[in-house]
Amino acid sequence: MNSNNFTSETSIYIIDDHYRIVHFNRELQQVFPQICCGDICYEVFCGEKAPCGGCPLHVSENESTLFYNKKIHQWIDVSTGTIDWPGKGLCHVVLSKAIYEGNKNLFYNLTNLSAYDELFELNLTKDSFKVLFHLSDKYIIPSEEGSLSTMMAEVISRELVHPDDIADYLDFWNLDTIMDGSAASPSRFF
Incomplete structure (x- = not known):
């Protein structure tokens, strides 16, 4: 996938404790057109067979982290939090935005x-x-x-x-x- 597909808008997805996607926004679907609810996040986003080593969910809530996505060859600024999602209970919300390499600072x-x-x-x-x-x-x-x-x-x-x-x-x-x-x-x- 070409990192140029990553929009300048914030991509949002919500996952349960088993890394299953329960919701995502249009911006994320522009980057990953094949995404479906029920997909495992680390499989569809990163092509991994297990949770990513630098999984953003392991960062304290309300903190931002940098994550390199090897599948799309792009650095991503990621923030996470928790949300009570209808029909799914307590879930994790992930907000991500592409980092453009032109900004050296x-x-x-x-x-x-x-x-x-x-x-x-x-x-x-x-x-x-x-x-x-x-x-x-x-x-x-x-x-x-x-x-x-x-x-x-x-x-x-x-x-x-x-x-x-x-x-x-x-x-x-x-x-x-x-x-x-x-x-x-x-x-x-x-």
Whole structure:
């Protein structure tokens, strides 16, 4: 599905405790024309066989979260709440709105955090990266997007890594082992 189908309006759907869709609005149906009441949300929206790892329902009510939908290749801003739905009892309401990549400061603005100066989207299987947010004039970045391995080599060639730290830098960013390291030591990324 093409993410260009996602409207600028808020898509709304309501699901029960078993992830079954009990209601949805027209905006959501424009994105997912095949949607029907009774469908399992994670199957129809994300193509998953089990609830999504980053399921928005696991976020505290009245809080917003960012969710990447792999099926439509789109970042989504999601808010959830509960509602007493006629004939279904207590259900979950999910409000979602597409995040457009052209707004580089959107992640910063949405989270109201100043905990980071840069935010990159990495695709390790495609050896690519894209800068989603970069605090101006704080750090030098070689480019806004491109090949991750080329960017890493450029960082070293431009002497943006101290010579004593090059071996650790290369070990950390080894594309063949980076996922093994994240599973063994999640703190490696914080």
